[in-house]
Amino acid sequence: MRFTELAIDDSTGLIFGTAPRPVTSGRGLTVGGGQVYPELNFTLPTMEVNARTYPEIKEIYRNTVDDVLTRAAALHVEGIVVEFETLLEMTLEPAYGIELTEVLVEACERLSARYGMKAEVRLTPNDTRDYERPPRMRNSPYLENMLRLFDEGAKAGATFLSIESTGGKELHDEALVNCDIQGVVFALGVLGVRDMRFLWDHITKIANDRGVIAGGDTACGFANTAMVLAEKQYIPRVFAAVDRAASIPRSLVAYERGARGPDKDCGYEGVFLKAIAGVPISMEGKTAACAHASPVGNVSMAACDLWSNESVQAVHLLGGPAPVVSLEQLAYDVRLLNESIRTRQSLLLRDMLVGSDIPHDPQALILAPDSVIRIARAVVAAGDHLTATLAAVGTALEIIEEAVHDQRLRMDPREEAWVTMIREQLAQIPHNEDLFVEMMQGRIDSGKVLLEEYGL
Amino acid sequence: MSLLTEISEMLQRGKAAEVKNLVQNAIDEGTDPRVILEEGLLHGMGVIGEKFKNNEVYVPEVLIAARAMNAGSEILKPHLADAGVEASGTVILGTVKGDLHDIGKNLVRMMMEGKGLEVIDLGVDVPPEKFLEAALERNADIIACSALLTTTMTEMKNVIETVAGEGQRDRFRIMVGGAPVTESFCKSVGADLYAPDASSAADAAAALCREKRAG
Numbered sequence: 001m002r003f004t005e006l007a008i009d010d011s012t013g014l015i016f017g018t019a020p021r022p023v024t025s026g027r028g029l030t031v032g033g034g035q036v037y038p039e040l041n042f043t044l045p046t047m048e049v050n051a052r053t054y055p056e057i058k059e060i061y062r063n064t065v066d067d068v069l070t071r072a073a074a075l076h077v078e079g080i081v082v083e084f085e086t087l088l089e090m091t092l093e094p095a096y097g098i099e100l101t102e103v104l105v106e107a108c109e110r111l112s113a114r115y116g117m118k119a120e121v122r123l124t125p126n127d128t129r130d131y132e133r134p135p136r137m138r139n140s141p142y143l144e145n146m147l148r149l150f151d152e153g154a155k156a157g158a159t160f161l162s163i164e165s166t167g168g169k170e171l172h173d174e175a176l177v178n179c180d181i182q183g184v185v186f187a188l189g190v191l192g193v194r195d196m197r198f199l200w201d202h203i204t205k206i207a208n209d210r211g212v213i214a215g216g217d218t219a220c221g222f223a224n225t226a227m228v229l230a231e232k233q234y235i236p237r238v239f240a241a242v243d244r245a246a247s248i249p250r251s252l253v254a255y256e257r258g259a260r261g262p263d264k265d266c267g268y269e270g271v272f273l274k275a276i277a278g279v280p281i282s283m284e285g286k287t288a289a290c291a292h293a294s295p296v297g298n299v300s301m302a303a304c305d306l307w308s309n310e311s312v313q314a315v316h317l318l319g320g321p322a323p324v325v326s327l328e329q330l331a332y333d334v335r336l337l338n339e340s341i342r343t344r345q346s347l348l349l350r351d352m353l354v355g356s357d358i359p360h361d362p363q364a365l366i367l368a369p370d371s372v373i374r375i376a377r378a379v380v381a382a383g384d385h386l387t388a389t390l391a392a393v394g395t396a397l398e399i400i401e402e403a404v405h406d407q408r409l410r411m412d413p414r415e416e417a418w419v420t421m422i423r424e425q426l427a428q429i430p431h432n433e434d435l436f437v438e439m440m441q442g443r444i445d446s447g448k449v450l451l452e453e454y455g456l
Numbered sequence: 457m458s459l460l461t462e463i464s465e466m467l468q469r470g471k472a473a474e475v476k477n478l479v480q481n482a483i484d485e486g487t488d489p490r491v492i493l494e495e496g497l498l499h500g501m502g503v504i505g506e507k508f509k510n511n512e513v514y515v516p517e518v519l520i521a522a523r524a525m526n527a528g529s530e531i532l533k534p535h536l537a538d539a540g541v542e543a544s545g546t547v548i549l550g551t552v553k554g555d556l557h558d559i560g561k562n563l564v565r566m567m568m569e570g571k572g573l574e575v576i577d578l579g580v581d582v583p584p585e586k587f588l589e590a591a592l593e594r595n596a597d598i599i600a601c602s603a604l605l606t607t608t609m610t611e612m613k614n615v616i617e618t619v620a621g622e623g624q625r626d627r628f629r630i631m632v633g634g635a636p637v638t639e640s641f642c643k644s645v646g647a648d649l650y651a652p653d654a655s656s657a658a659d660a661a662a663a664l665c666r667e668k669r670a671g
């Protein structure tokens with residue numbers, strides 16, 4: 001583990017707008033340097049992506065980004081990140097992704113110049129290795145095009161590079177619906193960590209060669225899937241909470257391999273990464289309700305440096321195109337945060353954001369600054385990533401148990417039995433990777449997971 | 457407690473080994489395999505399915521029960537075949553082309569199997585021709601398509617057109633689902649049936665098969 005101490009070791013220091021290691025773009029947008037900025041992402045309405053529809057798609061991207069940035073300027077937004085999270089076809093066929101990046105970059109340049117704004121593009125290609133089952137993480141025929149999109153997208157002017165990589169997900173999906181914490185820890189703390197090292201060496205090299213910024217990688221396909229399943233009452237909320245904790249060491253690897261942030265929006269583990277690595281982070285919450293339900297709508301804002309809508313479809317609403325409406329909501333959220341900074345009341349606002357969410361859900365509780373520092377401390381004190389994953393899960397459980405005991409957290413009685421079950425399963429995991437691999441080998445279906453693709 | 461009730465209860469608690477033994481006992485006692493299936497296994501899955509629908513149990517609990525059901529079915533299958541009992545219906549299930557989301561689809565499979573339907577799961581990224589090919593090969597009742605992306609839900613239309621193009625539209629009922637899919641979308645592409653979640657998908661599929669087989 002590269003990080004052995006915390007960049008923020010006091011919970012009062014974990015707050016929106018300021019990160020110990022801010023990041024500045026070529027146009028001079030500083031993220032984590034004292035102000036919060038919006039990050040806007042949009043996707044297509046119901047339509048196919050192919051050669052026939054592509055010209056129309058290009059128009060949608062062009063018009064939408066223009067509308068969004070024009071409205072942003074009207075609202076005196078000084079800086080903004082436009083995330084381009086590609087749809088699968090745009091990574092499988094990088095020419096689409098590259099050209100659409102150019103479209104977005106051109107608009108950011110033109111409108112930044114016109115309005116004196118600092119608009120930057122974050123490019124997030126898909127992890128297309130998942131396209132093949134079982135995925136070949138290191139020898140995937142899809143790897144080349146995916147890396148090509150990173151490279152040519154960076155060349156085309158994307159400022160930040162990110163991904164929601166999927167190493168270990170083929171095991172994690174099943175572990176999740178079975179609430180199997182051993183499978184979760186193996187998927188994230190062993191397979192995920194190993195794949196992140198492999199992948200992020202490539203991404204940081206591309207970023208360095210092209211002179212752009214390696215943003216970060218969220219465990220969206222893991223912990224956000226857990227959150228969505230919990231929200232549907234398919235799995236216990238407490239399981240989703242510990243799944244989030246288990247994703248911390250995995251997502252930290254990007255920063256160990258040279259990424260600098262801002263971390264991507266769709267992983268609430270970002271707050272832990274900020275505490276550990278000091279990187280600025282993008283977060284999403286109530287203003288991402290256009291994309292998905294969430295039990296952490298306010299608390300997720302407490303330490304954000306970029307505030308995001310996750311994704312909105314480019315459809316038309318009464319107020320205008322949905323992405324413009326979404327930008328407007330983000331812009332007002334951000335104004336409030338920045339005004340609290342200006343008037344030195346940010347800590348008060350932060351504590352309200354935190355306090356309003358944490359009694360309702362264990363997933364919110366573990367994102368509270370005190371919990372974050374406590375869990376992050378356990379992570380950096382561990383000697384390796386597996387031990388860190390176990391420590392994160394164990395500490396999260398402790399925090400949840402204490403809060404239930406003190407009646408600070410309302411928990412469905414159905415959930416309580418799960419806390420004990422998770423604890424028991426967790427205790428059986430060896431604190432040594434070789435032994436854990438041995439233990440899991442018999443349980444892993446070689447038709448679904450190829451361990452050799454993780455160097456095992 | 458009767459043996460059949462015991463099978464149902466053990467199944468609900470996910471006790472696979474016990475269910476297996478109890479099913480064997482019931483067969484040894486000469487109980488009609490059809491009755492073991494209906495009043496033992498399917499009854500147990502029915503109770504669990506209802507609890508899941510009412511948010512009384514979580515998915516892992518349903519999955520454990522489904523595994524216990526499979527364990528019992530394995531023992532029962534040859535006896536059902538001997539007695540000339542067929543599955544109450546056959547469903548071809550898959551996530552449409554270009555789409556890799558399968559958590560929801562897998563739940564649909566589990567709940568359908570719990571209703572005694574035979575489900576042929578084609579996995580993810582399934583092209584239209586593959587749906588049709590499998591349906592013809594298995595003489596299926598239903599083709600069920602899952603899609604989670606607004607950019608892939610349009611593939612459902614291609615499935616329907618492919619089936620119709622081969623002159624097979626009347627032979628199969630087509631069911632659609634997944635988060636972005638709605639009743640009106642179902643109608644607009646000319647599919648037969650939409651369901652918002654796995655339990656209602658299974659209920660609807662079972663009802664459709666009953667209806668279809670009754671003529």
Ligand code: B12
Binds near residue numbers: 087220
């Ligand atoms: C988990 C998830 C993933 C996982 C999938 C893991 C897996 N093995 O399935 C991963 C990380 C791989 C993933 C990838 C992507 N995803 Co995704 N994903 C989700 C997420 C968070 C949850 C989906 C889920 O599993 N829900 C739980 C299940 C149980 O619910 P369900 O699928 O709806 O199924 C229920 C019902 O719909 C119904 N049902 C389902 N199928 C069927 C079929 C029939 C016949 C019937 C009757 C009923 C039925 O029954 C089910 C049970 O009750 C959603 C968010 C959301 N709001 O849905 C995004 C979401 C669907 N993904 C999205 C996106 C954009 C992507 C990516 C393109 C991201 C990227 N840039 O890489 C890729 C696409 C990959 C691809 N080609 O498919 C977007 C879609 C936006 C859009 N334009 O449509 C969403 C909405 C997230 C968002 N808000 O932006 N994703």
